[in-house]
Amino acid sequence: MTSESQLIHHANQLYEKGWMAGTSGNLSVRTEDGFRITPSGKHKGELSVADLVLLPSSGVLPSDSPHRPSAEISLHQTIYRNCPDARAVYHVHTVEATVVSEWARAGSLELPPLEMLKGFGWRGGDPLPVFPVFSNHADVRDIAADLESFFRRKREFLLPGFLIRLHGLTVWGDSPAAAFKHVELFDFLFRFMVLSRTVSS
Ligand SMILES: CSC[C@@H](O)[C@@H](O)C(=O)COP(=O)(O)O
Ligand SMILES: [Zn+2]
Numbered sequence: 001m002t003s004e005s006q007l008i009h010h011a012n013q014l015y016e017k018g019w020m021a022g023t024s025g026n027l028s029v030r031t032e033d034g035f036r037i038t039p040s041g042k043h044k045g046e047l048s049v050a051d052l053v054l055l056p057s058s059g060v061l062p063s064d065s066p067h068r069p070s071a072e073i074s075l076h077q078t079i080y081r082n083c084p085d086a087r088a089v090y091h092v093h094t095v096e097a098t099v100v101s102e103w104a105r106a107g108s109l110e111l112p113p114l115e116m117l118k119g120f121g122w123r124g125g126d127p128l129p130v131f132p133v134f135s136n137h138a139d140v141r142d143i144a145a146d147l148e149s150f151f152r153r154k155r156e157f158l159l160p161g162f163l164i165r166l167h168g169l170t171v172w173g174d175s176p177a178a179a180f181k182h183v184e185l186f187d188f189l190f191r192f193m194v195l196s197r198t199v200s201s
Contacts, residue, residue: 003029003030003175006176007052007088010027010179011027011038011044012045014027015045019183019187020045023041024093025038025044025090026040028073033057035080036052037070038051038053038070040067040071051067053067053070055069059077072140074140074143078147082148083172086174087176088173088179089170089172090171090180091168091171092169093168096190097163097190098166100193101163101166102165103193107134108132112196116185116188117129129159130155133165134150134163134164136164161182161186169183
């Protein structure tokens with residue numbers, strides 16, 4: 001299976017989970033000639049490989065592209081530029097990700113020290129990793145600029161994801177399967193956070 005067809009398979013699965021409802025979210029995979037990304041504003045449960053838009057390594061979109069690329073392409077570009085191992089970037093809108101994004105303080109969200117964090121390579125006992133939450137600027141390029149500044153501040157351990165306030169979750173991985181796994185791990189953490197507040201209130 002090519003990485004493009006894995007992306008389409010995952011788009012269907014993420015749509016079925018309700019995480020790409022109402023045309024929300026966008027997915028991309030790195031290819032030899034750049035990366036391919038979902039088109040803007042299309043139903044994410046009805047895509048095919050032919051719908052994907054190529055952003056060539058030159059960074060210049062071909063003028064004859066039949067579809068418009070995702071409006072959030074600048075976030076994907078920023079991740080691929082800063083994370084050489086990233087081969088897939090997935091952005092979803094889950095209810096719990098949106099709820100917990102409101103709980104951030106000074107631009108970061110405290111994650112619970114759950115076993116599930118080890119799925120990201122975190123070792124229990126190490127300090128909890130910083131999980132950034134960026135403002136949902138009207139111009140996505142301003143969010144990408146905040147992300148760029150975050151990447152510049154080098155850290156020992158970087159979680160492969162971030163939230164945008166009242167918007168959604170973005171993750172990356174060294175394969176489409178890894179990106180999908182990271183969406184699932186973060187979803188588990190966010191659902192735990194929401195549920196534990198509900199139970200204790
Ligand atoms: C339901 S609208 C959501 C969009 O504004 C955006 O946040 C999104 O995730 C999808 O944008 P798209 O341009 O289709 O990739
Ligand atoms: Zn979005």
